[in-house]
Amino acid sequence: MVHFVGAGPGAPDLITLRGKNLLEQADVVIYAGSLVNPALLEYVKEGCAVYNSASMTLPEVLSVMEQAERDGKDTVRLHTGDPSVYGAIREQMDGLDERGIPFDCVPGVSSFCGAAAALHAEYTLPGVSQTVILTRLEGRTPVPERERMAALAAHGASMAVFLSAGMTEELSKELIEGGYPPETPAAIVYKATWPDERTVRTTVEGLSGAAKEAGIQKTALILVGGFLGSDYERSRLYDPKFSHEFRQGTAE
Numbered sequence: 001m002v003h004f005v006g007a008g009p010g011a012p013d014l015i016t017l018r019g020k021n022l023l024e025q026a027d028v029v030i031y032a033g034s035l036v037n038p039a040l041l042e043y044v045k046e047g048c049a050v051y052n053s054a055s056m057t058l059p060e061v062l063s064v065m066e067q068a069e070r071d072g073k074d075t076v077r078l079h080t081g082d083p084s085v086y087g088a089i090r091e092q093m094d095g096l097d098e099r100g101i102p103f104d105c106v107p108g109v110s111s112f113c114g115a116a117a118a119l120h121a122e123y124t125l126p127g128v129s130q131t132v133i134l135t136r137l138e139g140r141t142p143v144p145e146r147e148r149m150a151a152l153a154a155h156g157a158s159m160a161v162f163l164s165a166g167m168t169e170e171l172s173k174e175l176i177e178g179g180y181p182p183e184t185p186a187a188i189v190y191k192a193t194w195p196d197e198r199t200v201r202t203t204v205e206g207l208s209g210a211a212k213e214a215g216i217q218k219t220a221l222i223l224v225g226g227f228l229g230s231d232y233e234r235s236r237l238y239d240p241k242f243s244h245e246f247r248q249g250t251a252e
Helices: 017-025 038-043 058-070 090-099 111-118 149-153 165-178 207-214
Strands: 002-006 028-031 049-052 075-079 103-106 132-136 158-162 185-190 198-203 220-224
Touching (some): 002 090, 017 038, 017 075, 049 058, 058 090, 149 165, 198 207
Parallel strands (some): 002 075, 028 049, 132 158
Antiparallel strands (some): 185 220
């Protein structure tokens, strides 16, 4: 059987217990190259065959899985963060279905969660934003026209931008074009939860300059939105005057 496992954002102790258990029991591990902290490979058992998928094609990955299945071995396909976000797992799952190979998926902590933790931030603040957009700037992989950065920016929601740290000048331009004021708070989070994690706070307008000054061009998330500022409304959930199923609010 093949297990798609989310490795988490970087720190080896942020993999789930289920993911760690499967990794320890696996006969074959295929991990996502430099995106996965190699410290996680310390969990694998002696004799486990380990493959770095950074240099492999999809047919090569599927071939390893197919051979392992023929040999009666369990395979862990270790992806960074949560496999369902930019993990390219659909094509692998379809390939396994075509070959009649069973598989399951173990969710992981996404890097956008790790980035917010690094900044002590909350994406969903009352009076600021109740929506989080996970997206990327168009590069070699195109995005649908309706999902271009400027179109998404028009919502003014909290945003986590993947795979775009090397294109901050274009990103800044499109965010402003779409409606974010130039002074909107923004942040660059490099390798969230890794030992060499770094955070840079800036504005939408200052993204490019901040990235250049910090020397960050890859392996970073860009966070954008008013949630990074200081103004917000307190949650009604914990307001002494607010009644709900488990508590009677106080009178005015």
